[in-house]
Amino acid sequence: MAVTSVVVPLAETETLARPVQAAPGPKAVIHRSNSTGLTSQDCIEGVSPDIITDDNATLFTCVAGYYAEVPTGHKQDSVSATDKVLGRSSSGAGAIEEIDCTAAGRAILDDATAAAQRTTLGAAYTIPVQALTGGMSANTTYYFGMLPLTAVAAVDGNKVYIRRAGVIRVAELYVLNSGTLASNEAWSIYVRLNNTTDTLIATVSTSAKERIFSNAAIDIAVASGDYFEIKVVCPAWATAPTAVRIGGYLLVE
Numbered sequence: 125m126a127v128t129s130v131v132v133p134l135a136e137t138e139t140l141a142r143p144v145q146a147a148p149g150p151k152a153v154i155h156r157s158n159s160t161g162l163t164s165q166d167c168i169e170g171v172s173p174d175i176i177t178d179d180n181a182t183l184f185t186c187v188a189g190y191y192a193e194v195p196t197g198h199k200q201d202s203v204s205a206t207d208k209v210l211g212r213s214s215s216g217a218g219a220i221e222e223i224d225c226t227a228a229g230r231a232i233l234d235d236a237t238a239a240a241q242r243t244t245l246g247a248a249y250t251i252p253v254q255a256l257t258g259g260m261s262a263n264t265t266y267y268f269g270m271l272p273l274t275a276v277a278a279v280d281g282n283k284v285y286i287r288r289a290g291v292i293r294v295a296e297l298y299v300l301n302s303g304t305l306a307s308n309e310a311w312s313i314y315v316r317l318n319n320t321t322d323t324l325i326a327t328v329s330t331s332a333k334e335r336i337f338s339n340a341a342i343d344i345a346v347a348s349g350d351y352f353e354i355k356v357v358c359p360a361w362a363t364a365p366t367a368v369r370i371g372g373y374l375l376v377e
Contacts (some may be wrong), residue, residue: 153174171186208222255356268356294339296338297325306331318336326338
């Protein structure tokens with residue numbers, strides 16, 4: 125609730141003979157120099173103004189017909205609108221302020237761990253993969269991972285381990301054929317998970333020196349401890365490519 129501040133100079137021992145009638149709307153606040161005799165004053169709860177003492181900035185409010193000190197940390201019992209928290213965003217010490225706190229912000233604040241916050245955010249990370257320059261023979265399957273090696277025909281030699289559970293959402297590979305260009309037969313590349321399950325990234329048919337294998341909806345659920353390799357299935361090339369190198373990444377959420 126917004127607070128209207130009305131400065132009313134009062135003598136040290138002066139009392140309020142009659143409770144101040146607050147106009148409808150935000151409850152008024154008056155200031156006095158100290159709290160002498162304040163707790164014995166009569167007041168009307170919900171009507172009489174709150175009082176702040178200037179000597180130590182203590183807030184008093186009317187409770188059951190008498191003024192009582194509001195404990196530190198509880199000096200504001202309402203806010204002006206939804207999605208507010210109490211604190212101070214301005215520099216330095218000072219009065220309590222209302223700070224915006226949306227539903228999205230609260231969803232993060234109520235998470236007990238950083239891991240839970242990442243889950244709430246859907247925080248993503250990328251895993252780079254690469255295959256150094258080498259040839260690709262017809263009717264041969266190759267595997268590579270993140271090590272700086274050429275792709276090899278033996279499976280499980282370039283494992284990439286998952287250390288945080290999530291879902292592989294995107295696979296993006298760039299293939300450069302800088303030697304003899306391949307003919308344009310269909311060439312498929314997969315993500316092979318735990319040497320059991322293949323998920324197609326893309327199939328590309330072109331004789332150009334550059335090929336892009338991209339899949340923004342691959343959606344492979346992974347657990348911590350899983351591993352994968354990139355699996356390249358070469359067709360029956362009319363002309364097999366030489367000097368092929370591959371680089372790219374997988375995005376995990």
